[in-house]
Amino acid sequence: MITDIESATPALCRLHLGTELRQLRLAADLKSTQVVRRLIWSPSKLTRLETGENATVEPSDVIALCDMYGADGEKRALLTAYAAVTKTKKDWWQTAEYRPAISPTFRAYLGLEETAAAMHKYEAEFVPGLLQTEEYIRAIYQVAHEDRDPGQIDTHVAVRMARQDVLGRKELPLRFTAVINQSVLHREVGGSSVMRAQLEHIAEVASSLPVVRVQVVPFKSGAHAGMNGAFTILAFRDTDALKPIVYLENLGDAQVVRSTSDVDQYERVFTDLQADALGPKESLSLIREAIKEH
Missing domain, CATH: 1.10.260.40 (lambda repressor-like DNA-binding domains)
Known part of the structure; x- marks a missing residue:
């Protein structure tokens, strides 16, 4: 209630x-x-x-x-x-400020993200969206969407920042577990100062928010179960009414996967990734080492 x-x-x-x-x-x-x-x-x-x-x-x-x-x-x-x-x-993503920047598929996903009890996220190339700083987000969009004017980029940045409210909401905050590849820590997005601030932000959030857990898959793990690409798993409180789903996104498309067999496969992969990754404390130490490098 x-x-x-x-x-x-x-x-x-x-x-x-x-x-x-x-x-x-x-x-x-x-x-x-x-x-x-x-x-x-x-x-x-x-x-x-x-x-x-x-x-x-x-x-x-x-x-x-x-x-x-x-x-x-x-x-x-x-x-x-x-x-x-x-x-x-209205939900924030349905307002005139944000709606033009959000595709119908992504609007449907945002409704699921807003009501999910838990999110399991694997990222290999960049910091997960819910942990990104404004400057890091802007640097990504300026490279990935060079054809868009500054106003459009501002809107996309605002959308990404608004999504992060799920971690601090008073009513049932999202339990967020992120597994990231070690390469994410070393890829200098936006320059050294932006990257340093980004890693400091991850360390701060992971240390201060009990609902957030961050693990890093180190290079020494070698080949691992997540090498086919990034994915997101959402789980809900009423598991009888709402089964877990998987969200997949790439440059040109995005999709929500609901098939039980497919979701089960991704859940197994995520469990394997957590086993390959360093624990939260060791991961935090690795992140702090990367901060010094930048």
Whole structure:
């Protein structure tokens, strides 16, 4: 349950609303097919409600479900309040400031990232986005997107910085485990001063935020399970309603992978990478050594 609904994000309200509605349905011993048949809804409508995938939720839909499930007055008030937030507030990535810089695929991913309980991230080429400094982000975009004007780059930088709020949110902060290749520590992005500040930032975040864990795969590990490329695994609190997903991104495309067999494979690879990597304390020592080099 969210303790401060007025300050909660729409994404979190949708997640909690979906979880509560699903629990009420199961307690009422109703199958989803029975519910949609009675309300004359499409099956996908109820699924999207229970998984928090709708951009907005109609309070009237919530009331109809509460009536069917026999929810008490307190529960009904809570769930309609969640729905009201989705109608009166926008997620930050849906605002006019950010929306032009975000593709539909990435908007869908941001909704998942905002509501995830845990993220497992492997990066081989650069610092994971949630740990990047503003100067480091700008240096990457100036090289990777030379065709874009400074205003567009500013917006992309702002998007990346806004995403980092998930690590410090009051309501259920994201548990973030990053495994990075040692080469990331030595690739001088933006010059020595930018790189030094970036590594200092990683060390600070890893030391001060209990929800953040950083491990480094050292060169001496040799060949390892992550050599096919970077990936992100997201896991959610209601594992029955929302299964873990994998997010893959490259220069021209991005995709969300939901297949259980594929997700299981990536989870095994991540476990192997953690075994190959140095522990958090040893990784922090390696990061501090790299700071001196820069």
